[in-house]
Amino acid sequence: MKRKPGNAGPREIKKDVYYVGAVDWDRRLFDSLIPLPDGTSYNAYLIKGSQKTALIDTVDPAFKDVLLDNLDQLGIKKLDYVIFNHAEPDHSGSIREVLEKYPEAKAFCTEKCKAILMDRFMVPEDKFKTVADKETLPLGGRTLEFIHAPWVHWPETMLTYLQEEKILFPGDFFGSHIATTDMFVRNSGQEFEAAKRYWAEIMMPFRPQIQKNLEKLKPYKLDIIAPSHGPLHDKPEYIIEAYTHWAFDEPGNVVVIPYVSMHGSTRRMVDYLTDALTRKGVTVGRFDLPHSDIGKLAMALVDAATIVIGTPTVLTGPHPAAAYAAVVANAIKPKAKFASIIGSYGWGTKVVDTLSALIPNLKVEIIPPVIIKGYPKEADYDALDKLADSIVEKHKAAGLIK
Ligand code: FEO
16 A cells, blocks of 8 residues: 555545545644634544435645545545535635546535635636525435525535434534544644634624524534534533523633733833732733734733734834734634823934724724833823723622622
8 A cells, every 4th residue: 555644535424424524734824814723623524324425624725635536535436415513714715626537527516605615716616505594315214404504604605414424514613723633622722722713814804693593503403513614513612501601601801911012111001010910800901012912912802802902103103013913802802892002202203193094894992092202201100090090990880800
């Protein structure tokens, strides 16, 4: 047998239900934006019925040979259906190779997914069969049910449910970027952090739609959740509880301070404000932006009731690192209720106007900023004490401090 290092081969989940995806140990950035400290995987699944065989999702194009090799190792000569839960190329990017190798296969997906796949991969329209919400597809002794679930993570997304085995294949939903040899979650600490990072970066911007999709899933009994990234959940309650908490619950008594300092003034203000808030029982997360993992900042924003951006003035505006953090926070739409700005300037500044204009998506009340000239002095520390007092009062009024 010819050895091909880099693929452990297909793995059986239940009888005739196989993992056929690929583990990417080396990837460190997703969408040229999101840090992946633990790598990732592109999960694809094969289900054999007594009459038909279906593949659920494909893999990133860089790993198409792994997927095709796994199908070969299982002796798959004919594929009847390829289900596309999601059109993003990390799951659909091998569509052409799969449909070329298995020319009789039909691609099943939502109408919107079909349009994206035709646009992106130039797949002819007659290769597709679009499916309605709750439509079922019998495989012989096994039935797939398609559940439309827009915005987990794009507008075209759907979930696929294997009724008899009670396995949900939800695409990105409930996923995590982890490369691991464990098929199921076995290191729950690592998985929780990765799942929270994934939530913060991928799912949180669509929180209202995710609330609806979580409600929609309530009638389904789930024995296994098999997402398209990271290990599978054979104890799915914990990830559903975590998603429910992140999607529905109020933020915590938490202040997150993303900051940057050039000559020490802003840093000194951050130190002072951190101490003042700590003494008042507020949890503070600090991120020195030029040296921070932006994914860790995103995770902290999941729980933050207040965001305080710290920046010096650079050419009248905020430091670009602070502007970048504001743009990221605006994009991922955390459920923070309050925001403020602290920082310093030498001879003039427009940081408050510029930063405020960068966060229109945040539904926050602005607490008066503290912008000082030069190094902080007694009156500036008094102003920071007042800011800390205001934050605590706001948290109390919002019921975040018991
Ligand atoms: Fe893993 Fe939205 O793709």
